[in-house]
Amino acid sequence: MQNQKKLSGEERRQQILEFLKSETQPQKGGRLAEIHQVSRQVIVQDISLLKAAKHPILATPQGYLYNQPQGPEDKYTSIIACRHTKADMEEELIILVDHGVVIKDVTVEHAVYGEISGQLMIKNRKDVERFCQLMEEKQASLLADLTEGIHLHTLEAEDEHALIEAKQALQKSGILVEEETD
Incomplete structure (x- = not known):
């Protein structure tokens, strides 16, 4: 063109x-x-x-x-809280995409700036590989480094079961942040 x-x-x-x-x-x-x-x-x-x-x-x-808007009947979404180091980033992303989940973004809550988000749109292992490679090439820090590893992801899937299974896998790996009990 x-x-x-x-x-x-x-x-x-x-x-x-x-x-x-x-x-x-x-x-x-x-x-x-x-x-x-x-x-x-x-x-x-x-x-x-x-x-x-x-x-x-x-x-x-x-x-x-x-960002083509899609109705709520098209996809299931969920926001999850995670905590991990840069060494565990790839594991987290692979767990999610292997369950058919799209990682739409990452958000952290900064003490001064408030909410800081980055758009990811990671859909498959190839996207994970490219993202990890780019992080390595640019020697970039994770947004979560600002918050001792704690961050949110907006997830999207074709069905609710995929989201549930992905959360269970993250929980098993110790990446999903769960409510603390006193």
């Missing part, structure tokens, strides 16, 4: 929006920059403007994704 004439910023943003809506997989900023013959930084700015205009675009480790 090479542009014949130079587009205005508004025209380019509209094309980016339509492109993201038509794609089912996340799209890297570099690819969008190449398509529109602009820098990746221009794409980052365009995405920020689209998000500010209330377009539901998620910035995930795999790229940008238009």
